[in-house]
Amino acid sequence: MKFLVFLGTVRDSTPPRPARLGDRVCKACIECLTTRYEEHEVELVDALDYPLEAVFKPHFSYAEGKAPSALNELAAKIQTSDGFIMVSPEYNHSMSPALANLLNHFGSSLFAYKPSAIVTYSAGQWGGMRAAVNMRTFLAELGCLPVSAMIHVPKAQEVLTEDGACQVTEQQTSWFDYFTRTFSQLVWWAEATNKHRVELDPHKMINDFKTTPAQRNAP
Template structure:
């Protein structure tokens, strides 16, 4: 099985401090997944590693020209993945614009029929849970429905060290058990959808919308 962790923050400056708090969260998720599923392939996709053009042009619009190498490489990784972990801070009660911008460069045909897990965090007491509610709708439209359990980390700067370790070592089991509920759901659904995709290609059963929006219209 192959899972991609999408880190949806590109803010690499202060104030506020600490910068790139989400990187700590992503590293903690990576550590937990590697312990829990040692035979799986887990890769971190950092939005900061994908500088995008100022004029929005999605990957699928490069039909008659060569897409940027970074987008092509990421498209291949998304297509070959079995599930996704979406890590986001909260901006105005919504998901990170850096994350939505990166994901919006790709059509749902790459993400669809695979599950996702939502992980949010904040420096305050709510842990980004308001952003997580909106992410459910976004991810369902992208085709990678989120599992029911979500992960919220309030005051993440107090919970996690800079390298993503649990600040109080004795709390690691409790936190990883909390993470594990979500990741176990993700793994179950990823196994189930992979088995079904191997039997029946969903893109042949349910045609993708690739020409124009009228394909979605009722008769």
């Protein structure tokens, strides 16, 4: 299976410190995935690497061949992936606006019929769990239904070092055991949906919504 890990923060200035707390969480997730699920491919998608236009224009609204190359490349990665890990801080009880903006550039047909996992974090005690509630609805609408188990990392600056390792080495195994509950669900669903997509192409069974609202077949 191939999984994309989306890092949904673009803050790269101080204060506050550390500027990109999510970078630590993302590195820890990737380390867990690559060590405990060695047979699968994992790739980072950092929202900071995609400086998007101030005027919103999604990838699918460009004329053929006119979309920015970065969006074309990311669209191809999304389409060929089997599942997604969404890493987000919490803003006003909601997911990162940077992550939402990046994901909104792509039609749900690229994400659909594949699972996702929610990972949130914070500098405080709640670990971004209120953002996670918001993310369930968002990801479901994209078509990449999130698995039931979630990961929350409260006071992440005290839990993880800059390279994503645990501040207290003895806690690494217990944290990765916690991560594994979510990632194992993700892998199971990714393998199941991949197998069924091969047997029955959902995009042929249900038309993708790409151009007009009539494609939703609503009255």
